[in-house]
Structures are given as structure tokens and as C-alpha cells.
Amino acid sequence: MERRGFLKLSGTTAAAIVVAPSLITETLKADDEGLYKTYDKIMLQDKEGKPLKSADLVKEENYVFNFPHVATPCILVKLDGEAKKGTKLKADDGTEYIFKGGVGKENDIVAYSAICPHQLTHPQPDTSFFQYVPTGTKTLAYDKAVGGVFVCSSHLSAFTPKDGGKRVTGPATEGLTQIVLEIDDNDVIWAVGALGPNKFHDYLKAFKKEFKKYYRNKRNAKKLVKKEAKVVTLKNFSKDIQQF
Ligand code: FES
Incomplete structure (x- = not known):
């Protein structure tokens, strides 16, 4: 099957999702009480399978990879400035957690799960309604800043x-x-954990039909990524990017 930007499911490589937004109202299930869960360290790789280095990143580009599950999409961005650790956040159930900050020399490299906590919208190969909007780009969603927001x-x-x-x-x-x-001594980027309330459980439960189509079954979609995850730009991942 030929699809632009489709991250193929093969061996230990992370794969893409092809699912649509839907109306999901389940409550979150955090993976642990502290809202931080570590996973096996996953090395990020470029589209050619080479280790992805922080020096390779283009500022404010959207990069997509799947982590921690084979079918859960994330977006990596090198921001236009430091993402300082320490911001206090709160989940809907009242659990507090503290932002761990960006990585890299300028602490400006961050990644987030690209599953919207509202109704699970996420990037898909045909269309994406979820993305980082670079500074200087207007968005209807938020007029208090010009871009610089997901x-x-x-x-x-x-x-x-x-x-x-x-x-x-x-x-x-x-x-x-x-x-x-x-980021290791060779400048290679690794994904190691997830912090905050997450929608992995709801997401993996919600899109059974699509997982069957693209991963053969939900069990494959649910597997944890092992060893490495391919990273592609959102432009190469989704044919049609919608941003309002
Ligand atoms: S799914 Fe409603 S705002 Fe994201």
C-alpha cells in the first residue's frame, strides 16, 4: 500500500494511525498515580532510519512519531525559545504534576502526545486538524498570542x-x-516517558475499526514501541493539514 507519509508497521518500528475525530466522553485513566510513566527508551530516527539528532531539527517544524504505543501519535517541535521546567499543571481529577521542561542546549525541544484531550482528534495520513502553529502564524483558536501554540x-x-x-x-x-x-552525548534524541493525564487508553479503545484496517487488529496497535521510532514532518505525514 503506497501512502505518502505512512509510517509502516514493521518489526520494531513505530507506525502511523489512520483514524478520524470522534465523540468520546470517557474520563482519562492515568497510567500511574504520579502522572508520570517511564517506558523503554526509544531512539528517534529520521526518515532514512538514521538516529535523529537535535541539530537536524528545523525550528518550529512539526515532526510526527508514534510513542509509547505503536498507534499513538506525538508531535516533536524545536520551539522558538526555552521551555523552562517547573510549570505546575493539574489534571481534571485534581492530580498535580510539574512540567519537566524542554531538552537540548536551549531547552527548546519538546514533544507532546498529539491526541487532543477533548475528543481525541489527532494527525492522520489523510488529514490533520492537530498541530503546532509556529510563531507569527495566526490561529482562530487563540488570539492572545500569534502562534507558538498547539x-x-x-x-x-x-x-x-x-x-x-x-x-x-x-x-x-x-x-x-x-x-x-x-538527548545523549551524540546529540541523538530519545523518548523515555509520558507526563500528565493521557488519553492513550481511551484512544486505543475508541478506534478499533481503524486499527483493524491499518494494524490488522487492536492488539498490534496497542503494542508498545520497541527500540526506535521513525520521525517524519507533518507535511509528509498528512496529505491535508487543516488549521483554523
Ligand atoms: S477534539 Fe475538540 S478541541 Fe480537539
Whole structure:
């Protein structure tokens, strides 16, 4: 099957999702009480399978990879400035957690789960309504800043990546899940954990039909990514990017 930007499911490689927004109202299930869960360290790779280095990243580009599950999409961004650790955030159930900050020399590299906490909109190969909007680009979702925010254009929720993915407007009631990264001595980027309330459980439960289509079954979609995850730009991942 030939699809532009489709991350193929093969061996230990992370794969893409092809699912549509839907109306999901289940409550979140955090993976642990502290809202931080570590996973096996996953090395990020470029589209050619080479280790992805922080020096390779283009500022404010949207990069998509799947983590921690084979079918759960994330977006990695090198921001236009530091994402300082320390912002205090709160999940809907009252659990507090503290943003771990960006990585890299400028602490400006962050990643978040690209599953909108409102109704699970996420990037898909045909269309994406969820993305990071670079500074200088207007969005209907949030007029207090010009860009520099994650936006879900399904119902115009916005989240600030320098504040731990905090929700700043729209119907979403919680922030994005931070994907915690590390950079090794060779400048290679690794994904190591997820912080904050997450929608992995709801998402994996919701799109059974699509998982069957693209991963053969839900069990494959649900598997944890092993060893490495391919990273592609959102432009190469989705044929049609919608941003309002
Ligand atoms: S799904 Fe409604 S704002 Fe994202």
C-alpha cells in the first residue's frame, strides 16, 4: 500500500494511525498515580532510519512519531525559545504534576502526545486538524498570542508548549501529555516517558475499526514501541493539514 507519509508497521518500528475525530466522553485513566510513566527508551530516527539528532531539527517544524504505543501519535517541535521546567499543571481529577521542561542546549525541544484531550482528534495520513502553529502564524483558536501554540482545529482548543502543554482556550479541559525526551552525548534524541493525564487508553479503545484496517487488529496497535521510532514532518505525514 503506497501512502505518502505512512509510517509502516514493521518489526520494531513505530507506525502511523489512520483514524478520524470522534465523540468520546470517557474520563482519562492515568497510567500511574504520579502522572508520570517511564517506558523503554526509544531512539528517534529520521526518515532514512538514521538516529535523529537535535541539530537536524528545523525550528518550529512539526515532526510526527508514534510513542509509547505503536498507534499513538506525538508531535516533536524545536520551539522558538526555552521551555523552562517547573510549570505546575493539574489534571481534571485534581492530580498535580510539574512540567519537566524542554531538552537540548536551549531547552527548546519538546514533544507532546498529539491526541487532543477533548475528543481525541489527532494527525492522520489523510488529514490533520492537530498541530503546532509556529510563531507569527495566526490561529482562530487563540488570539492572545500569534502562534507558538498547539491547536486542535476540530473545536479550537489551544495549548502552550512552553508551559507543559497547558490548555489555554477551547473545550478541552486538560493539557497535552508531555512526552519526555532525553538527548545523549551524540546529540541523538530519545523518548523515555509520558507526563500528565493521557488519553492513550481511551484512544486505543475508541478506534478499533481503524486499527483493524491499518494494524490488522487492536492488539498490534496497542503494542508498545520497541527500540526506535521513525520521525517524519507533518507535511509528509498528512496529505491535508487543516488549521483554523
Ligand atoms: S477534539 Fe475538540 S478541541 Fe480537539
